[in-house]
Amino acid sequence: MQPHSRSAGQPASSSRTFFEYLAVRAGDQWFAVDVQAANEIRGPETFDRPISEGRTTLTVRENALKVVDLRRLSGLSAFAYTCPAMLLVQAAADTLALAVDEVGEIESVPRERVRAANPLGYVFCSHSIALGANGEIPLIDPMLLIAA
Template sequence: MSHDFFEFLAVRAGEQWFAVDVQAAVEIRGPETFNRTRGEGRPTVTVREEALRVVDLRRLSGLAAFGSACPAMLLVQASAEVLALAVDEVGEIESVPRERVRAVNPLGFVFCRQTIALGAKGVLPLIDPVLLIAA
């Protein structure tokens, strides 16, 4: 793939679609059940005997959070940590000309620094995995 194109995975929370750089994507998983941790109470999911912190994209999007499970999950590399992004759906890998990636965030999601312009389909907020760590 040429450096003139940007590849991303589309993920959905409720009706809102987001983009995740394929370079940050580690693994797509199906339905998952969360573990509740003692103390801070953040949910985790165990993948190959490792507890990964769950980041609920529905909750971050202002929707009702997932309870103890989600229909789909995308593991993403966020700096040195792998996070489990709980979503309603993981779509296909898509590719756009790199100039469609813009440093604007008109929808105001704090875990997104950029958007991808899709023409008639509108814009997709581009998730910054590092910003998910603090979310």
């Protein structure tokens, strides 16, 4: 089930009292990525070489970006050579290509819903976001994706 807030589709709030994230999905699990770290959403992509051949990259505007497979990191079967959606994420000076099943909408929640807890135990998530009756969504830490 995709997380949904009343403000989905609305312009980004400039207030510091709200936290905005982009929802991404791997299998049935939804994750959050801080909108400040999201650079670009891309459609279906074909990697420069299959994952089985070593370090996978995606060339975007003549730059070879490291591909991070969110399905593989989540314990699911990895993408082989293509993925249905891609999110380019900024991690310090590096831009990473996050391979996902789907990129959802930008969501906005009160900042106090961001918790320094990782209840599902994903090593690439340092926080989670409380969604009320819909549970929690893990918040991906782009810096933790670098080593993935």
